[in-house]
């Protein structure tokens with residue numbers, strides 16, 4: 198197979214776009230859906246059931262499958278409960294989505310971008326979010342893109358909160374991770390990159406914070422230093438289309454990292470899931486099998502005995518009364534008390550013998 202053909206058949210790289218409300222996820226997805234289209238042919242999926250309109254051409258839209266307002270009404274839920282339940286309902290059909298992405302890959306789509314609900318925790322801390330992430334990661338090279346609003350992160354404490362959240366997602370998802378520092382058309386992101394690489398620079402920025410939360414941030418920054426090594430970060434402006442070349446360099450690095458470090462783990466998970474599926478299919482097969490013989494109706498419990506007596510009148514023999522060693526019918530029949538015929542016979546035999554002995558004695562005394 199030629200290298201070009203192999204590249205054409207390579208599965209698409211999935212980008213799960215996450216971020217706090219208003220960080221710019223949808224704007225980023227919109228830009229990604231058209232960026233370098235001829236080469237990448239991005240395949241876009243919307244997983245936000247509550248958005249009013251999708252400003253990009255979505256190949257799959259959760260709103261076509263689940264009506265979020267109807268879910269709220271039917272299950273008597275509030276807005277967040279409605280989003281979680283809609284996502285749960287949708288994820289039961291996610292096998293079909295995987296098939297469609299596979300097909301898209303064969304049709305030349307190199308990238309699959311997934312937009313997620315505005316409330317980040319709806320995806321990151323829900324069962325459906327985990328199921329969707331695992332389903333993608335077991336089938337395709339998958340990368341988490343965490344969109345961070347750089348304008349709102351100039352304060353070291355807010356920056357640290359954002360990073361803590363990113364850290365929790367990184368360790369939960371166990372996938373390559375890119376922090377897209379968004380809105381660099383308003384605020385340059387280099388201060389944030391410096392805080393991530395230069396511990397002292399961050400401490401210096403914290404000097405101005407004399408509050409309790411400042412002390413907490415100082416302590417946490419010591420721990421997070423280790424985690425920054427696993428992060429890839431770049432600055433983008435989703436709105437103005439700045440920083441995409443660097444972003445795609447990081448995507449290529451992330452895909453490589455997935456193949457080298459994460460794929461093995463997800464392959465194991467896939468095999469385990471296939472085995473579980475096979476087992477449950479087999480069990481279902483057994484449960485639904487009727488067999489080839491004629492069905493025998495179950496006899497109802499005995500309620501009356503032959504003699505016409507009620508079952509309650511029948512004495513159930515204690516198991517201890519049985520002789521466990523004797524086969525039925527092998528034992529000699531004992532002389533039963535009250536067996537009149539046999540008793541008469543024995544008595545007559547005895548009388549006969551006695552008569553014979555007396556006659557015998559009399560004959561002997563006469564002679």
Ligand SMILES: Nc1nc2c(ncn2[C@@H]2O[C@H](COP(=O)(O)OP(=O)(O)OP(=O)(O)O)[C@@H](O)[C@H]2O)c(=O)[nH]1
Nearest residue numbers: 217218219220221222223224315380434435436437
């Ligand atoms: N200046 C500037 N504004 C941006 C940029 N990206 C997004 N915005 C603006 O930020 C606001 C929120 O953007 P969205 O893309 O809706 O953010 P989101 O994360 O999808 O929002 P939710 O779906 O509500 O969570 C919008 O007003 C965007 O126009 C950017 O790069 N630069």
